[in-house]
Amino acid sequence: MSTSLLLGGRIPSVAGATALAVMDGIVAWAGDDSTGRACFGDADEVLELRGALVTPAFVDAHVHATSTGLLASGLDLTGCATLAQCLDLVAQQSRPGTVLWGHGWDETSWPEGRPPTRTELDRASGDTPVYLSRIDGHSAAVSSRLLDRAAAAIGAPGWAADEGVLTWEAHHHVRRAARESITVGQRRAAQEAFLTGAAARGIAVVHECAGPDVSGLEDLADLLAADHGVEVVGYWGQAVSTPAEARELLAATGAHGLAGDLFCDGAIGSRTAALRMPYADAPSTRGTAYLDVAQIAAHVQACTQVGVQAGFHVIGDAATDAVMAGFEAAAAALGATALRQRRHRLEHLEMVDRDQARQLAAWGVVASVQPAFDAAWGGTDGMYALRLGASRAAAMNPFALLEKAGVVLAFGSDAPVTPGDPWDAVRAAVGHRSPGSEIGTMEAFAAHTYGGYRAAAASDPLAGSLVPGAPASYAIWDGTESADFPGVQSPSCLRTVHHGRVLFELQDALL
Numbered sequence: 034m035s036t037s038l039l040l041g042g043r044i045p046s047v048a049g050a051t052a053l054a055v056m057d058g059i060v061a062w063a064g065d066d067s068t069g070r071a072c073f074g075d076a077d078e079v080l081e082l083r084g085a086l087v088t089p090a091f092v093d094a095h096v097h098a099t100s101t102g103l104l105a106s107g108l109d110l111t112g113c114a115t116l117a118q119c120l121d122l123v124a125q126q127s128r129p130g131t132v133l134w135g136h137g138w139d140e141t142s143w144p145e146g147r148p149p150t151r152t153e154l155d156r157a158s159g160d161t162p163v164y165l166s167r168i169d170g171h172s173a174a175v176s177s178r179l180l181d182r183a184a185a186a187i188g189a190p191g192w193a194a195d196e197g198v199l200t201w202e203a204h205h206h207v208r209r210a211a212r213e214s215i216t217v218g219q220r221r222a223a224q225e226a227f228l229t230g231a232a233a234r235g236i237a238v239v240h241e242c243a244g245p246d247v248s249g250l251e252d253l254a255d256l257l258a259a260d261h262g263v264e265v266v267g268y269w270g271q272a273v274s275t276p277a278e279a280r281e282l283l284a285a286t287g288a289h290g291l292a293g294d295l296f297c298d299g300a301i302g303s304r305t306a307a308l309r310m311p312y313a314d315a316p317s318t319r320g321t322a323y324l325d326v327a328q329i330a331a332h333v334q335a336c337t338q339v340g341v342q343a344g345f346h347v348i349g350d351a352a353t354d355a356v357m358a359g360f361e362a363a364a365a366a367l368g369a370t371a372l373r374q375r376r377h378r379l380e381h382l383e384m385v386d387r388d389q390a391r392q393l394a395a396w397g398v399v400a401s402v403q404p405a406f407d408a409a410w411g412g413t414d415g416m417y418a419l420r421l422g423a424s425r426a427a428a429m430n431p432f433a434l435l436e437k438a439g440v441v442l443a444f445g446s447d448a449p450v451t452p453g454d455p456w457d458a459v460r461a462a463v464g465h466r467s468p469g470s471e472i473g474t475m476e477a478f479a480a481h482t483y484g485g486y487r488a489a490a491a492s493d494p495l496a497g498s499l500v501p502g503a504p505a506s507y508a509i510w511d512g513t514e515s516a517d518f519p520g521v522q523s524p525s526c527l528r529t530v531h532h533g534r535v536l537f538e539l540q541d542a543l544l
Contacts, residue, residue, distance in 0.1 A: 035533065037505075038073040040066050042082035043512055046089060046499050053087060055505040058533030062501055080543055086512035088478070089497050090237035090529055091455040092485020094401045095293070095380055095445030097170075098241055098265070099252050100136065101230075102223030103215070104449055108135030110165065111452075116145040119165075120157045123149075127161035132179065132214040135165040136449050141302070141416045149174045150196045164211035168409075169300035170450055172200045175207050183210035200305050201321055205246040212249060221255055227448075228261040229537075234454055235508035237531035238485060239263060240401070240445065242293030242346075242380065243286075244270030250286060257287050262536040266489045268293030268344065272324060274331040279339045289489065291336050292344025292378050296323045298352035301383070301420050302410070306349035308384075313422040320349050329359025330366075337367055337375050342490055344378040344401075353385050360396055373397030376490040378443075381406075383429050390431075390438035399441045399488045404461035404477070405451035406430060411466035427467045436472050443488035444481040455481050456523040506531045509543070 037055045044050040044063060052069035054062040054076065062072065108126055113119045119138055127133055140148045154163050154176040162179035166172070175183075183206045199207055215223075231239055243253040247270065257267050269288035272295060273279045279291060299305020299321055304312050307322040324332075329345065336343035347356050356379065364372055378399040383406070385393075393400070407430045410416035417426035436442060444462070446453035459478055465471035472480075483497030495503035510524035529537040 036061075036073060036076040037078040037080070037533070038069055038076035039080050039082055039087060039509075040069055042085050042087045042509070044087045044499060053499065053507075055533055058505050060499055060501050060503045060505050063499060082509065082543075084512050085527060086510040086524060087499070088235075088508055088510065089482040089499055090506045090508045090531060091235050091481050092238040092240070092443070092488075092497070093231065093236050093445045093448070093453060093455070094240045094443040094485045094488045095242055095403065096227075096231075096239045096448045096453065097247065098227040098239065098256055099215075099220055099223045099248060100170075101449040101453070102225070102227035103134050103219075104136060105223070105226045106219075108133055108165070109137055110135050111137035111168065113138060114143070116140070116143050116147065116149060120149060120153055123154060123163060123165070124157040127158040127163070129160040132162045132164060132211050133158065134211060134215075135163070136170070137168050138165055138174070139168040139302070139416075141419055148198050151175065151177060151180070152196060162211070162214070164207060166208070167198065167303055168450060169302040170447075171204070171300040171305050172198045172303040173204050173207060174198050179207055179210060182214075183207040198303075200299065200303055201323070208246070209249075212252075217251075217255070220252060221259070224256050224259055225261065228259065228263040231453065232261075232263050232529045232537035233526060235510070235526040235529050236453070236455060237263060237506045237508075237529060237536060238266065238489075240266045240268060240293070240485070240489060242268050242270060243288070244294050246270075246296070247294050253286060253288070262531060262534050264531060268342075270295035270346070272328055272332045273335045274328070276335050276338045279335045279341070283339070283341065290342030290344065291332070292342050293380060294346045295332070295344065297329065297345045297347045297356055298322055298349050300348055302416055304420065306383075307351040307355075308349045309351045309354070310425075312420055313425075314420055319351065322352060322355065324355065326355050326358040326362065329356055330362035333360055333363035333372070333377065334366055336377070337363065337371050340375065342375055342377055344380065346380045348381045348383045350384040353382065353389060357389055357392065360393075360398070364396060369396055376487065378488055381447075382435075385431065385435065387434055387438065390435050390440055394439035399443055399484075400435050401443045401445055401488050402430065402432065402435075403445055403447050403451060404430070404432070404458045404465075405446060407466055407470075408457070408461035408464075409451065415466070429467070430465070431467075431470045432462055432465060432472045433470050436476060441484055441487045442472075442480040443484035444477070445485075454523065460523075504531075505533045511542075
């Protein structure tokens with residue numbers, strides 16, 4: 034039996050506690066220092082925290098591990114200020130024969146106001162196949178070399194010959210071609226880099242949103258097999274129509290549920306989110322719907338009958354309407370109680386009204402949302418306002434509305450779409466750029482800890498807390514800037530622990 038005793042800390046989730054005892058990966062006790070010394074003074078490890086903050090470890094409820102890890106050796110375009118700078122970086126890092134994997138360009142912030150054309154990428158990259166996904170991950174600029182590979186794979190020479198960025202099925206084909214160029218070693222190294230980075234930010238659990246159009250079976254299998262210590266809850270985004278199909282797919286993937294990035298639509302930035310009304314800056318389009326009501330209903334029913342979570346990626350209001358109709362049909366067939374027992378989930382859910390939120394709460398549906406989206410693109414001058422107009426943009430990501438309706442919120446990053454800093458997400462939810470949509474500090478923190486376990490339909494009601502009997506999953510933080518989260522600063526992580534196992538420790542920080 035292994036025992037750890039933490040003394041002299043601040044543990045805001047347990048009233049008045051300054052000390053914590055852990056035995057064999059379980060919180061055994063929380064209270065004051067003197068009692069801790071008396072009862073657990075002979076612990077295998079005794080840490081003097083000197084005022085450090087101790088919190089439940091974070092859960093990131095929506096990630097893409099390999100894509101994020103690849104940026105460490107690929108091309109991170111999130112800091113590009115201009116199209117010219119983007120093309121310069123492509124030219125500098127291009128290597129003939131090796132796919133250049135990049136992510137993060139955002140033409141709405143560039144003075145040129147447009148993405149790179151294929152001709153420009155070809156000129157910058159020479160013989161290098163180039164894949165550059167937009168910041169939202171729902172479109173990509175690619176070179177002719179990569180397009181040729183994708184065309185050969187599907188047996189369609191000359192396919193997608195226009196100069197523009199690729200979306201929907203065309204994007205899925207080129208992303209698959211880029212992904213297949215990655216070696217097993219590169220993939221596993223990228224996953225290791227991602228998990229290590231997550232642990233260093235106080236994250237102990239991540240929900241990987243995999244799928245046939247996102248990552249692939251081998252990618253998910255490697256990630257689930259990794260013995261890193263950061264727990265991976267794997268979801269597979271592929272629609273099924275019968276319980277038998279659901280069982281077969283679960284067996285083939287090892288997934289926790291058939292949810293995550295099962296796309297009902299795309300994203301606002303790429304103008305592929307399905308809208309009721311046209312885009313303000315592109316009146317000829319309302320986006321793209323990938324699943325219809327019948328497909329949504331069949332998927333929810335099949336997963337409910339098998340006893341696993343169903344879920345969808347849904348952003349636009351027209352896509353939300355379709356999801357609501359699909360769940361309504363499933364509830365009519367199986368009963369609302371059956372749906373509530375499965376705790377199905379929706380990713381993003383950026384455009385939802387009060388009545389829809391109340392109905393989702395009645396069905397027990399969890400909202401897996403990303404506050405950093407609002408920080409990056411909200412407000413009167415952000416990308417949402419550009420794409421939708423100020424009025425529609427102001428209603429995006431209504432966290433307060435969802436919380437008030439009783440919908441469980443779970444926070445995530447959608448990394449690499451946003452960097453995956455949990456404190457940034459808490460701060461973004463508290464300081465929402467649309468007044469009235471913000472939530473309280475402790476509520477936001479709970480959504481990034483306790484809410485993550487609820488989003489995974491965890492059976493342990495204590496998971497995500499530090500009360501006795503809870504799994505010992507916690508983070509220790511430099512408490513000088515963030516005692517009980519005033520102003521929601523970003524303290525430095527000193528140690529991350531999950532089920533008693535140390536995942537990360539800042540060198541010499543706890544001596």
